Amino acid sequence: MKKIISLSIISAVISLSGCKKDSEFLDIPPIQVIPTETAFSDPALVLSILGDLYNRQVDFSSLDNGWRSFADFSESFPSENGSSFIVERTGWGYGEWGTWDYAYIRDLNLFLQRMGATTKLKDIDKVRFTAEGRFLRANYYFEMAKRMGGVPLILEPMEYDYKEDVTNLQVPRAKESEVYDFVISEAEAIKDQLPADLNDRSRATKAAALAMQARAALYAGSIAKYGATTPSVSLPGGEVGIPAANAEGYYNKALAAAQQIINGTAGPVSLYKVLPNLSENFAAIFLDKSSVNQEAIFIEDFRAFAGKVHGFTTNDQPYSISDEGGDAGRLNPSLNLVESFEMLDGTFAPLPTTDGAGNPIYYDNQEDIFAGRDARLAGSVLIPNGVFKGKRVDIKAGTITPAGVTGGTAGLDGPVNGLEFRTQTGFYIRKWLDPTIGSGRRGRGSDVAFIRYRFAEVLLNAAEAAFELGQTALAADYLNLVRSRAGFTTALAAGDVTFDRIVHERRVELAFEGHILFDYKRWRIAHQVWTGDPTTLADLKSNIGLATKKSTQPWGLWPYQVTGGLNDGKWIFKEVLPSRVSGSNRFQLGNYYSEIGANIRAANPKIVRQPNQ
Amino acid sequence: MKFKLLYILPITLIALMTSCKKDNYDEPTSKLSGRIVYQGQSLGFENSQVPYELYQFGFGKVGPIGASFAQDGSYSTLLFDGQYKLIIPNGQGPFLWPKTASGAPDTLLINLKGNTQLDIEVTPYYMIRNATYSASGNAVTANFGVEKIVTDPAMARDIERVALFINKTQFVSSAGVNRIADAGINGSAIADPSQISLSVNIPSITPTQNYVFARVGVKVAGVEDWLYGPLEKLTY
Numbered sequence: 001m002k003k004i005i006s007l008s009i010i011s012a013v014i015s016l017s018g019c020k021k022d023s024e025f026l027d028i029p030p031i032q033v034i035p036t037e038t039a040f041s042d043p044a045l046v047l048s049i050l051g052d053l054y055n056r057q058v059d060f061s062s063l064d065n066g067w068r069s070f071a072d073f074s075e076s077f078p079s080e081n082g083s084s085f086i087v088e089r090t091g092w093g094y095g096e097w098g099t100w101d102y103a104y105i106r107d108l109n110l111f112l113q114r115m116g117a118t119t120k121l122k123d124i125d126k127v128r129f130t131a132e133g134r135f136l137r138a139n140y141y142f143e144m145a146k147r148m149g150g151v152p153l154i155l156e157p158m159e160y161d162y163k164e165d166v167t168n169l170q171v172p173r174a175k176e177s178e179v180y181d182f183v184i185s186e187a188e189a190i191k192d193q194l195p196a197d198l199n200d201r202s203r204a205t206k207a208a209a210l211a212m213q214a215r216a217a218l219y220a221g222s223i224a225k226y227g228a229t230t231p232s233v234s235l236p237g238g239e240v241g242i243p244a245a246n247a248e249g250y251y252n253k254a255l256a257a258a259q260q261i262i263n264g265t266a267g268p269v270s271l272y273k274v275l276p277n278l279s280e281n282f283a284a285i286f287l288d289k290s291s292v293n294q295e296a297i298f299i300e301d302f303r304a305f306a307g308k309v310h311g312f313t314t315n316d317q318p319y320s321i322s323d324e325g326g327d328a329g330r331l332n333p334s335l336n337l338v339e340s341f342e343m344l345d346g347t348f349a350p351l352p353t354t355d356g357a358g359n360p361i362y363y364d365n366q367e368d369i370f371a372g373r374d375a376r377l378a379g380s381v382l383i384p385n386g387v388f389k390g391k392r393v394d395i396k397a398g399t400i401t402p403a404g405v406t407g408g409t410a411g412l413d414g415p416v417n418g419l420e421f422r423t424q425t426g427f428y429i430r431k432w433l434d435p436t437i438g439s440g441r442r443g444r445g446s447d448v449a450f451i452r453y454r455f456a457e458v459l460l461n462a463a464e465a466a467f468e469l470g471q472t473a474l475a476a477d478y479l480n481l482v483r484s485r486a487g488f489t490t491a492l493a494a495g496d497v498t499f500d501r502i503v504h505e506r507r508v509e510l511a512f513e514g515h516i517l518f519d520y521k522r523w524r525i526a527h528q529v530w531t532g533d534p535t536t537l538a539d540l541k542s543n544i545g546l547a548t549k550k551s552t553q554p555w556g557l558w559p560y561q562v563t564g565g566l567n568d569g570k571w572i573f574k575e576v577l578p579s580r581v582s583g584s585n586r587f588q589l590g591n592y593y594s595e596i597g598a599n600i601r602a603a604n605p606k607i608v609r610q611p612n613q
Numbered sequence: 614m615k616f617k618l619l620y621i622l623p624i625t626l627i628a629l630m631t632s633c634k635k636d637n638y639d640e641p642t643s644k645l646s647g648r649i650v651y652q653g654q655s656l657g658f659e660n661s662q663v664p665y666e667l668y669q670f671g672f673g674k675v676g677p678i679g680a681s682f683a684q685d686g687s688y689s690t691l692l693f694d695g696q697y698k699l700i701i702p703n704g705q706g707p708f709l710w711p712k713t714a715s716g717a718p719d720t721l722l723i724n725l726k727g728n729t730q731l732d733i734e735v736t737p738y739y740m741i742r743n744a745t746y747s748a749s750g751n752a753v754t755a756n757f758g759v760e761k762i763v764t765d766p767a768m769a770r771d772i773e774r775v776a777l778f779i780n781k782t783q784f785v786s787s788a789g790v791n792r793i794a795d796a797g798i799n800g801s802a803i804a805d806p807s808q809i810s811l812s813v814n815i816p817s818i819t820p821t822q823n824y825v826f827a828r829v830g831v832k833v834a835g836v837e838d839w840l841y842g843p844l845e846k847l848t849y
Contacts, residue, residue, distance in 0.1 A: 090790050232704055232835060236716045533789045552789070584789040589704065589837050602674040612704035612837065 041120035046129050053111060053136050054202070056104050058143050060097070061514030062300065063310040063432060063450045067331050070429070070512050073530070074585055077332040077425045077554040077578055081418070084580045087554060090532060091586035094613045097147050097517065098594035101140070102154065108137040109157040131193035135204035135212070138186035141179055142216050146518050149593045149610070150176040150239035172606035175238035177246060180220035184253060187213035191266075198267040201299045202449070207266035208298035211453035214257035214461045219522050221250030221468065226524040233524065233592045235611055240593050251465045258462035261297075261455070262478075269455045270294045271485050278487045282379025285456075286432050287448055295455045302447035304436075309445025313434040318382065318393045319422040320412035323440030329413070332425040333381045333511075334554030335575060336535070338370075340544055341377035341508050344487055346496075348545035351557060353573045360572040366395070366559050369573055375487040380511050382428035384559050389435050395426055397558035400572060402565035415558050417579040424578045425556030431512045456482050456509055464502045472497045479505060503547035521592055523547070532586025537575055552584035553577060588612070645697075645723065646689035647731040649708075651762065655686040656708065656737055657828065657841030659786035663706040668698045668720070684784065685844065697723045699733070707833050707840035708737040709763060738763045738770050738833045741842035742807070746827045748847035752814050753779055755829045757842060758807035772800030773834040777811040777827065781818050783846070785828040787839050793818065793825075800834070815849065824848040 029035070039045045061069045071078045071086055078086045115121075115130045144151045152171035160169065174182075191209040198205055224247035227234060234241025242250075261269055272288070272295040275281040285295055302308050314323070315330045322328035339350050351369055352361055363369050366384040370377060382388055384395035397415055399408030414422030434446035463478035473494040480491045482505065492501070506519055520526040528548040533539075535553040543549045556576045562568060590612035601607050648655040649663075665688065666677035678697075682688050698720035701710045711719040723731065744757035755777045763769045776787065776797025784791045796813035803809060815825055826846050830839040 090788060232837075531789075532787075582790075586788065598676040599674070602676050609702070613702060 036114055037118075037120075040114050040118040043121060043125045043129075046115075046121070046125070049111060050129060050132055053104075053108060053133065056101075056107075057136065057300070058099055058101065058104075058140060059300070059450070059452065059514060060517065061512065063302070063312045063446075063448065064300075067312060067315040069514070070331055073516050074334055074535070074551045074554045075337045075511065075516060076334055076429070077556065077581070078330060079332050079414075079420050079422060079424050080330045081420045083330070087578070087581040088583045089585075090583045091530075091588060092591055094590050094595040094610070095597065096591070096594060098596070099144055099147055100151075100596065100600060102152075104140060105137065105154055106157055108133055108140070109155065112137070113157055127193050128195070131190040131209075132204045134186050134190050135194070135209055138183045138190075139212055142183045142212065142219075145176060145179040145183070145216075146219065146521075147594045148596060149235075149241075150174045150179055152604075152607075153179065153182060170604040170606050173237075173239040173608060175242075176223065176240055177220060177238065177242045180216055180242070180250070183216040184213050184220075187216070187257070196265070196267050198269065198294070198297065201296050202301040204298070205267065207261050207269060208453055210257045210261050210266050211297050211458055214254045214261070214458060214465075215453070217250045217254035217257060218461050218465055219518070221247050221254060221465065222522040224250060225468065226522065230524045230527075230589065230592070233589055233611055235608060237608060239608055240611055248469065251468045255462055255465035255469065258458050258465065261458050262462060268294055269297060269458075271455055271459075271481065273485060278375035278485065279378035282376050282486070283430055283433075285454070286451065287434065289449055296449070296451045296453075297455060297458070298453040299449040299451050301449045302445075304439075304444055304447040309447050311442065311445055312432055312448070313439045313446040314442055316429050316433060317440040318388055318413050318428050320394055321388050321391050321440075323438060324442055326421055327442065328440075329421045329423055329428065331429045331512075332423045332554075332556070333427045333429055334425055335427075335557045336540065336551045336555055337507075337511060338377065338381055338383075338427060338557065339540070340504065341374040342504070342545065344372050344374065344489070346488065346490055346492070350541040350544060351573065353557075353575060362562065362567045362570040362572055364570055366571050369571075374508065375485075376508055378430070380429075380431045380508075382430040382433070384426060386428075386430070388428075388430070388433065389437075393428060395423060395428075395559060397426075397560050397574070397576075399563045400560040401563060402567065406560060408561070408563070415556060415576075415578075423556075424580070425554060426558050426576075427556075429512065451513070456485075457513075457515075460502075460506055460509060463497070463505075467497050467499075467502055475502075482509060500545060500547045504545050520587075524592075526587040526592070527589060530585040530587035532584055534584045535577075540575065552586070553581045641691045641693045643692050643694050643725050644689060644728045645692055645725055645731060646729075647687070647733060649682055649686040649688070649706075650732045650734055651708070651737050651740060652734075653732075654740065655732075656735070657686055657741075657830075657843065658682050658684055658706065658838060659788060659791070659841070660684040660784050662786075663701070663838055665699060665701050667692070667723075668700070669695055670698070684786065684841065692725055694726050697725060699723055701735075705838065706735070707739070707831070707836050707838050708735040709768065710735060736763060737840060738836065739772065739831050739840060741829060741831060741840065744829055744842040746845045746847055748815075748825070748827075748849040751849070752812050753777065753825065753827050753847060753849075754810065754812040755827060756808075756810050757829050759803075759809060759831055760807070770836065771834045772803065772806070772831060774799050774832040775803065775809055775811070775829065776832070777813050777829050779813060779815060779825045779827045781822060781825060783826050783844065785826050785844060786841065787830060787832070 112133045150173045153174045158169050187209045191206045194204050194206045196206045224242040224244050227241050228244045272285045314327050317328045319328040342348050370383050385392050393413045394411035395413050396411035398406050400406045410416045415424050415426050434448045438444045439446040459478045459482050463475040467475035475497045476492045476494045525548050539550050540555050556578050558574050558576045559571050562570045593610040661681045664681040666679045700718040700720050713719050740760045742758040742760050746755050774797050776795050778785050778792040778795045780792050794813050794816050796811050828841050828844045830841040832839050
């Protein structure tokens with residue numbers, strides 16, 4: 001009896017559990033992966049996918065690319081012995097600065113395809129997410145165009161059909177102008193689908209789309225116009241180079257897009273004018289993340305204690321004020337850059353170290369030599385005796401007697417040749433440097449945001465476009481808006497606006513923001529500025545403010561304190577080429593467009609190679 | 614554990630000893646060398662600035678075997694026997710390289726079998742003729758002529774500049790690191806291209822040496838690479 005009962009229980013269990021249908025048993029939803037239909041049914045999940053796509057954006061200089069992405073081009077000196085190659089090399093490889101991330105393009109295309117297919121999202125979400133995806137895709141194509149020229153325009157996710165024939169996947173390069181046209185038309189198409197407020201600056205907005213449009217159109221316009229000066233930097237198929245006849249059309253588009261932002265149709269934007277001290281104010285543009293800062297348009301945001309931080313402050317803080325022992329001082333702005341900040345009367349002058357007879361000029365305080373200059377100098381560069389985190393930097397090369405004999409010990413913050421992590425040029429970087437307590441520690445990191453597009457650049461873009469269109473009075477107006485914030489009281493007149501002036505204004509306003517290479521490339525002056533000739537002292541002190549001024553080696557300015565004599569305790573300055581600087585930058589015609597690797601060209605024979613390589 | 618090791622050790626030993634022979638190929642032994650010439654006279658370039666590329670087909674993906682000419686225009690490379698195609702990429706070198714109808718550089722077919730000497734004939738825009746150097750006192754003087762080779766108006770180019778460069782090592786060119794002094798005149802200021810004389814003062818050299826290397830060069834307008842004459846070591 002007992003047996004019968006237990007047997008029947010067992011058979012009942014088996015029959016009950018075993019009778020599941022096969023399909024039911026085998027069809028278990030995965031627990032590690034979210035299926036596409038589920039992911040694209042919930043706005044929060046879509047946002048997380050979009051967050052990944054935002055994170056994968058490519059910037060030239062960026063705070064999480066490391067400090068070295070800000071170095072180079074003789075605008076700064078790398079005070080880290082492992083990075084001395086930057087000043088020891090005699091040029092750049094043809095592959096430098098290249099990007100070819102079609103995996104990212106594919107993910108963007110897949111995202112857009114799936115957004116188009118989903119029916120479970122509200123229309124309002126769907127429109128915004130799709131527009132953001134298109135913004136990111138256009139932005140990356142713009143980034144590729146800046147570096148590679150025309151690239152294959154892939155706008156649908158490609159599928160391999162496993163038939164061993166890949167010719168349908170081999171897409172030739174589009175014309176350079178077609179890539180720029182694509183970026184401009186995408187921005188035009190999505191701008192009204194994106195929010196016209198600026199409540200979340202780390203996501204795409206109408207203003208961000210317009211800023212991208214203005215910059216892209218300006219780049220295309222200048223490549224069309226100035227490409228004519230370097231006819232060998234072009235390809236017969238138009239993959240590199242834009243016909244000069246198109247220049248005016250692009251400049252018009254750039255001006256129109258920039259003016260939409262300036263007119264306020266894309267949300268409240270204005271130049272940051274909060275602090276009374278103009279240098280402090282300029283530095284604060286890059287630090288203030290509150291809603292007071294209406295200058296930032298599109299940023300890469302960071303947050304401390306939440307896993308998204310960067311080490312820019314750790315790497316570049318002054319040595320004696322470092323939160324992290326010896327970790328400091330890598331990025332040292334060069335004298336080449338510092339002296340290019342003009343005097344407040346609008347003239348250019350080298351920093352006065354000697355008088356007409358060659359005798360040194362004595363200064364009571366170290367900062368006196370920088371007196372009367374553009375406020376952006378002290379806002380971008382930490383000058384000797386400058387203040388960071390409430391302390392003064394101790395930059396001193398040593399002492400000097402009235403007879404000119406140097407001695408004594410250097411300051412805590414340098415400069416000493418070859419002594420890494422302290423300045424070797426006499427300057428530290430100030431832009432992006434985070435004064436928050438603990439921001440220089442490796443463990444905490446800094447959460448200063450990287451600004452990709454800001455209003456001052458939009459104004460400079462508008463000024464340049466207006467200048468190229470012959471509207472110099474309008475260009476002067478836009479330039480004066482930016483310059484008055486830097487302390488210039490005399491406005492530029494229409495006749496003062498020249499190409500040199502435009503180049504200069506961008507160089508000083510946008511220093512260390514990742515613009516200089518692309519600007520010099522599109523104006524086709526990179527090979528004239530980085531000639532490969534060593535920069536002599538005479539070169540350094542002449543032609544300041546000229547667009548094509550040679551700048552191939554980063555110089556420094558070393559302060560010495562006088563001991564004895566009439567001028568005891570005063571300071572003199574000497575221009576010094578840091579001893580590590582043995583190379584000189586040479587930008588060759590083949591550097592204008594980064595090399596497309598042999599592997600890519602072998603996989604797709606339709607890709608034509610870059611000119612002059 | 615012991616049991617396993619007993620088996621694993623001899624197996625790995627055998628694998629290691631036998632695989633050494635089977636996996637490895639012999640290294641390439643055929644040397645392809647030569648110079649880049651115009652009518653038998655070799656051209657001078659800046660060191661490692663004028664590249665050439667060799668392609669071999671039939672082995673899957675095709676990529677270049679890239680190298681560049683030495684400053685006296687010579688080249689050499691070790692290869693396996695076989696058929697290669699040589700090109701000089703567009704826009705490289707102060708000379709004309711034939712192009713296909715689509716604008717790609719035309720290929721030079723090379724059948725390599727054993728060591729091969731191959732001079733590559735090109736048409737330079739200009740040639741430097743009869744270059745003589747002399748050092749006296751603290752100056753180096755060069756006398757030379759420049760002959761225009763490409764005269765077809767569709768392709769001919771003007772001289773942008775001629776210059777004399779000196780350096781303390783044998784690498785002499787217009788690049789900043791390859792010269793200690795230079796003297797030059799612009800193309801428009803040349804009175805007689807067949808009779809050019811340039812002179813440059815030798816700056817003080819540390820550590821001192823009693824010789825310098827000198828070379829003259831021509832920069833052709835619109836062409837990035839300079840064309841150089843012969844190199845000479847001058848003792849003073």
